[in-house]
Amino acid sequence: xxxxxxxxxxxxxxxxxxxxxxxxxxxxxxxxxxxxxxxxxxxxxxxxxxxxxxxxxxxxxxxxxxxxxxxxxxxxxxxxxxxxxxxxxxxxxxxxxxxxxxxxxxxxxxxxxxxxxxxxxxxxxxxxxxxxxxxxxxxxxxxxxxxxxxxxxxxxxxxxxxxxxxxxxxxxxxxxxxxxxxxxxxxxxxxxxxxxxxxxxxxxxxxxxxxxxxxxxxxxxxxxxxxxxxxxxxxxxxxxxxxxxxxxxxxxxxxxxxxxxxxxxxxxxxxxxxxxxxxxxxxxxxxxxxxxxxxxxxxxxxxxxxx
Amino acid sequence: xxxxxxxxxxxxxxxxxxxxxxxxxxxxxxxxxxxxxxxxxxxxxxxxxxxxxxxxxxxxxxxxxxxxxxxxxxxxxxxxxxxxxxxxxxxxxxxxxxxxxxxxxxxxxxxxxxxxxxxxxxxxxxxxxxxxxxxxxxxxxxxxxxxxxxxxxxxxxxxxxxxxxxxxxxxxxxxxxxxxxxxxxxxxxxxxxxxxxxxxxxxxxxxxxxxxxxxxxxxxxxxxxxxxxxxxxxxxxxxxxxxxxxxxxxxxxxxxxxxxxxxxxxxxxxxxxxxxxxxxxxxxxxxxxxxxxxxxxxxxxxxxxxxxxxxxxxxxxxxxxxxxxxxxxxxxxx
Amino acid sequence: xxxxxxxxxxxxxxxxxxxxxxxxxxxxxxxxxxxxxxxxxxxxxxxxxxxxxxxxxxxxxxxxxxxxxxxxxxxxxxxxxxxxxxxxxxxxxxxxxxxxxxxxxxxxxxxxxxxxxxxxxxxxxxxxxxxxxxxxxxxxxxxxxxxxxxxxxxxxxxxxxxxxxxxxxxxxxxxxxxxxxxxxxxxxxxxxxxxxxxxxxxxxxxxxxxxxxxxxxxxxxxxxxxxxxxxxxxxxxxxxxxxxxxxxxxxxxxxxxxxxxxxxxxxxxxxxxxxxxxxxxxxxxxxxxxxxxxxxxxxxxxxxxxxxxxxxxxxxxxxx
Numbered sequence: 001x002x003x004x005x006x007x008x009x010x011x012x013x014x015x016x017x018x019x020x021x022x023x024x025x026x027x028x029x030x031x032x033x034x035x036x037x038x039x040x041x042x043x044x045x046x047x048x049x050x051x052x053x054x055x056x057x058x059x060x061x062x063x064x065x066x067x068x069x070x071x072x073x074x075x076x077x078x079x080x081x082x083x084x085x086x087x088x089x090x091x092x093x094x095x096x097x098x099x100x101x102x103x104x105x106x107x108x109x110x111x112x113x114x115x116x117x118x119x120x121x122x123x124x125x126x127x128x129x130x131x132x133x134x135x136x137x138x139x140x141x142x143x144x145x146x147x148x149x150x151x152x153x154x155x156x157x158x159x160x161x162x163x164x165x166x167x168x169x170x171x172x173x174x175x176x177x178x179x180x181x182x183x184x185x186x187x188x189x190x191x192x193x194x195x196x197x198x199x200x201x202x203x204x205x206x207x208x209x210x211x212x213x214x215x216x217x218x219x220x221x222x223x224x225x226x227x228x229x230x231x232x233x234x235x236x237x238x239x240x241x242x243x244x245x246x247x248x249x250x251x252x253x254x255x256x257x258x259x260x261x262x263x264x265x266x267x268x269x270x271x272x273x274x275x276x277x278x279x280x281x282x283x284x285x286x287x288x289x290x291x292x293x294x295x296x297x298x299x300x301x302x303x304x305x306x307x
Numbered sequence: 308x309x310x311x312x313x314x315x316x317x318x319x320x321x322x323x324x325x326x327x328x329x330x331x332x333x334x335x336x337x338x339x340x341x342x343x344x345x346x347x348x349x350x351x352x353x354x355x356x357x358x359x360x361x362x363x364x365x366x367x368x369x370x371x372x373x374x375x376x377x378x379x380x381x382x383x384x385x386x387x388x389x390x391x392x393x394x395x396x397x398x399x400x401x402x403x404x405x406x407x408x409x410x411x412x413x414x415x416x417x418x419x420x421x422x423x424x425x426x427x428x429x430x431x432x433x434x435x436x437x438x439x440x441x442x443x444x445x446x447x448x449x450x451x452x453x454x455x456x457x458x459x460x461x462x463x464x465x466x467x468x469x470x471x472x473x474x475x476x477x478x479x480x481x482x483x484x485x486x487x488x489x490x491x492x493x494x495x496x497x498x499x500x501x502x503x504x505x506x507x508x509x510x511x512x513x514x515x516x517x518x519x520x521x522x523x524x525x526x527x528x529x530x531x532x533x534x535x536x537x538x539x540x541x542x543x544x545x546x547x548x549x550x551x552x553x554x555x556x557x558x559x560x561x562x563x564x565x566x567x568x569x570x571x572x573x574x575x576x577x578x579x580x581x582x583x584x585x586x587x588x589x590x591x592x593x594x595x596x597x598x599x600x601x602x603x604x605x606x607x608x609x610x611x612x613x614x615x616x617x618x619x620x621x622x623x624x625x626x627x628x629x630x631x632x633x634x635x636x637x638x639x640x641x
Numbered sequence: 642x643x644x645x646x647x648x649x650x651x652x653x654x655x656x657x658x659x660x661x662x663x664x665x666x667x668x669x670x671x672x673x674x675x676x677x678x679x680x681x682x683x684x685x686x687x688x689x690x691x692x693x694x695x696x697x698x699x700x701x702x703x704x705x706x707x708x709x710x711x712x713x714x715x716x717x718x719x720x721x722x723x724x725x726x727x728x729x730x731x732x733x734x735x736x737x738x739x740x741x742x743x744x745x746x747x748x749x750x751x752x753x754x755x756x757x758x759x760x761x762x763x764x765x766x767x768x769x770x771x772x773x774x775x776x777x778x779x780x781x782x783x784x785x786x787x788x789x790x791x792x793x794x795x796x797x798x799x800x801x802x803x804x805x806x807x808x809x810x811x812x813x814x815x816x817x818x819x820x821x822x823x824x825x826x827x828x829x830x831x832x833x834x835x836x837x838x839x840x841x842x843x844x845x846x847x848x849x850x851x852x853x854x855x856x857x858x859x860x861x862x863x864x865x866x867x868x869x870x871x872x873x874x875x876x877x878x879x880x881x882x883x884x885x886x887x888x889x890x891x892x893x894x895x896x897x898x899x900x901x902x903x904x905x906x907x908x909x910x911x912x913x914x915x916x917x918x919x920x921x922x923x924x925x926x927x928x929x930x931x932x933x934x935x936x937x938x939x940x941x942x943x944x945x946x947x948x949x950x951x952x953x954x955x956x957x958x959x960x961x
Contacts (some may be wrong), residue, residue: 124595196419198373198410198412200431202376202378203431203432203435203436204401204435213420217420218420218421218422340929363827363828377691472913480747500684502683504898505898505899507896527828529902530857530899531900533900544747557903568828569832571784571828573857573858574857575901577880578881578882587836588829588833589796
């Protein structure tokens, strides 16, 4: 027999809604792992990404040969026990070069995204939050960067700083900044006028505190998705730049310059360009699929909240 | 309640508060249109009472409420809180004021940060204002939850796990955290179901008695306002058109708009409908962009005459507590 | 007198076969010609879902598991979309709550009105224009000819709602389902719209199913009413009967917790607790956990809907 309910107890009711409400999405609201797990493509892409990361990290131990050691006599070899993917125009082991290239691609992607996204998001959040003149100025600067052709900028920078990973990272991250700023600004604008931000202001919270504790955690999810999507873009841009001869040049292998080297022999020995091309395609697709899956699983409560 | 209030000092005095939003600028930077959301509002709130501001959407009541604690910056006018004019204070100086003036928001679904636990939400004002040690704060949060009728287990839940009514209770607990003297309630029950509304209204009343709070209650729902208010101000298109005690406003409304408002409310009594004389307004509320010259209500008022079109009526006192801004109120009250 | 619309033992929910979760359970009521029936309940009680079921507008994941909706002898739930389209907008039409989202912002008012006419008859362009102006005048929209060229965002909330009403009434339907048509409007505009609906109803002799949570609106506009809770109909009767003497504890609680203008009540009586979640429906009566009059049987067995008289019905073991 149910005990008589006390008069002022809004907690008690059979079917206590706290327990039954959203059984799946209890607790922290950043990421819905369950939904993500159910997305097969997402899980698969995650494994692929992890695979590549492991390749990059343990490159030195995994590579069967030294990616730089030349063996002219054995150039243009096909698939063999010795060289699983054959050798290139200088007799270097293609597989080892691809593995090593993974490392470069991922390092560049990681550093670039980190730098570009951090600066971009910061600019976007400041512009969105402050609004007014600050917003106008910052966004016009972003527009200026966006309209300036990246390639030209890359060439200019190269002349000043010379070739190398650092230059590449700087170039691409600057190219990334406007896009990230725009997204962060939009997300900030969405949250900025929320009542809970107003509530924080009416408690005397400083603006910095509001940005860090109220705005950032609520936009983090969408920013993360942008981040992963951008990674794939960065890898493609890096490959493209290397292909054009900008950025990292041989003998250091990157997928981009491997494709470029192999391009000359595309009719005679297509595998030279094909293999790094395939590796590039797989990673990019994986990152995109991962980003998609991430988007579906992130901020799972925002949708359900609406009355 | 009211008798006590009149004998006490004014807690908040608002003088000629204005909030104008300049719209499009033409090529020369001159502002073409101005939205006069709040256009010269004055009133006083006494300690211990519930002062309600009522009106329909677009009348400026919410903007007025938000100007009081500077969530919206007033364009001009004074807001005297306990004698201090807070209009010119910096954000840092306002921090001191915030300890005594808090706000409860309308939408329980968006007034709580979805990433914060209930504990964090309620303790935030305490943390920002350096209330005490972690355990002091935790104890206070627990006490506040109990005060608003929520069990301590709720401390670790997230807003999405709570119902609308429960969320609103959290909002109330948060507003009470710093022991404020004045709470601005911005349509606190409008987004809730009727039976939950009743729970929250009762809670607010109980808390007022227990803690000696003063409320500024902003609402469009006159039935709720009748229940909870001591004094009421009716707003239309940025101005207060009538102000008085609850009984005066409900039993002896002077301004045509107040009369229309009262007669428009559907009454939950099938027998009453036969006896009701309803005044149906023509047309829609004019845009606050270009409020009509003269009395703002003249375009829809069934009693408009020439003087109404030409000049804005001043506030005249009907009694010591009741004032109205209408040229014809005397002849209309029969 | 036969009913115009008869909803019989409707069971609507989510999922299939064993995993079926009922949201609407055993919903039955009738709508007679020319009357206004009020459907009252708080959010989540299923009143909107009932309306959508009748109109065949349920979202893809919901389905009618059993029961029927009879209109003119046909079961609407069994009709195909093509067959339904003959009836929707013509014999039965609907007015929604949010006029901004139910009007297409990309098309003019004239365009949207014309669509209704085009779909349900072979009118010439001239005839459509004439009929559009006629219906806009009927819903008291000033300058109807000008308004035909306007877009929804150029009109106020009240105007848009009138346009919605115009579209719903264009083909002189027999039944209009109004789903909270004035909830999003200011109280003075609400009064205008209710007044308008009243006039139109007697003019065109249509039946109106008025869905709302506002008891005041029900008292003023409806002749009969049903009260819904947690997906079920729990009380039925004429408006006078139910307001005077609510039989179901929920109805009673609802009336006591609604602030009533002019009543001298100092404190509202509340209904404790919250509406049960779908996954956690109580075994017996769905309202039992919150009911102050609940007895043993209430927790054990779900009460059936009983007709007390020709007009009255209630789903309760302990009718008040």
